[in-house]
Amino acid sequence: MAKRKRPKAPRGPMGGMGMMKQIQQLQEQMELAQQALAEETVTATAGGGVVTVTATGDQRIVSIEIKPEILEDADAEMLQDLILAAVNSALDQSRELATDRLGPLTQGLPF
Numbered sequence: 001m002a003k004r005k006r007p008k009a010p011r012g013p014m015g016g017m018g019m020m021k022q023i024q025q026l027q028e029q030m031e032l033a034q035q036a037l038a039e040e041t042v043t044a045t046a047g048g049g050v051v052t053v054t055a056t057g058d059q060r061i062v063s064i065e066i067k068p069e070i071l072e073d074a075d076a077e078m079l080q081d082l083i084l085a086a087v088n089s090a091l092d093q094s095r096e097l098a099t100d101r102l103g104p105l106t107q108g109l110p111f
Helices: 016-039 068-073 076-106
Strands: 041-046 051-056 061-066
Touching (some): 016 076, 041 076, 051 076, 061 068, 061 076
Antiparallel strands (some): 041 051
């Protein structure tokens, strides 16, 4: 049985230590971008502004506001639907924000 030769690590600016340094820089940039996302917020509403949900760029709901007038004539099921719609919209916006911020950092990576 013939021995297989192990491929050699690439040499030059993209190989060896140069590649490791680039990966480390990318990791640092990703960490900074993720920290910034945790501080950015998006806001979504439902029911014409009756329910407002705010989420961070790292998909955490930080507030839910319900206008008191909806409580006077709304049934529980309608209010639940409005909250659910606003939360899902806020999370969608949060994911889009994360894609916008992190996308340029991950383009071209072989994952």
